[in-house]
Amino acid sequence: METIQLVHPAKKHEAAVLDYIEEHFSNGENFLHGSSLLTEMESYDAWLEHLAKQSDKTSVSSDWVVSTTLLAIRKNDQKILGTIDIRHELNDFLQAFGGHIGCGVRPSERRKGYATEILRLGLAYCQTLGLEKVMVACYKENSPSAQMIQKNGGVLEREFTHVDGKMVQVYWINL
Template sequence: MRSIELIAPKEEFQEQILQYKKEFEVNGDSMDGTNFLQGYSDLAEWFSLVRDNSKEETVREGLVPADTYLAIRVADQKLLGMINIRHRLNDYLFQVGGHIVYSVRKSERRKGYAKDMLRLSLERCRELNISKVLVTCDKENIASARTIMANNGVLENEVPEEDRITQRYWITL
């Protein structure tokens, strides 16, 4: 039995999504994989964005179609993390963004959830017929690099960008 599941954002998780957002804001963490949640105080607008961005016909300008998922612990239905799977890459995403981006709330880190989230998202990539998945992380983020390598990620190169270095990993499905 799986310890977590990936589900599309639903209104029934609204309070947990707000708590998730607040935990990231309080800790000054980056809300990766949340489809711009940090910019929304009105969750109805955010839910609309998530729906729009999931389809080629309605994706917002400048973005690529992507599916956003909540990582929910099966045992207690707690929101542990969020993950975004991009259906294709534009030039910027090919260089530094990748197909998959995710985050785990600080209070639930170092428990293996990110590894499971990435593994489950790779199953979704197969369903989208993405055979080579690009996953990137900041060179300083050793935990994320380990998560990617645990899912068979192979480091291709490092790309300097402003004040950071992005590591680019490929996972062949």
């Protein structure tokens, strides 16, 4: 597997991010995990502004928590492989379902070990925030996500049925 790095999104990544979005859409995926509303913003610049607000305790929306969204980029060709959203704390909603981390991998790069590496790098980032353990959740039917979490030390705490009728698994990872 090629070496990857997590980087803060910047204007210079715009074309690569738009390509990342298009690949998901071309595969019938309209929701990008771990991207902090990327596809819901009216422009790339608006998304960058949103991320800046999300990372600042004084400007984050009252129903959200401070978070950092990063791009996972393959070093040799600078291709965006995925995104990861790291929440610095949990509110009631995130404690019940979402957890500290959401991440996604572009369709053409799945099943190559990148998600496991992206989560590993994200957990290292969580340590820099002073977190001692993190919560990560996934749908039970999404066995690749469960395997990614388990490979990074995730211990299943509970399962529950979400409002969409799907079974959710909640894991904790000690850092």
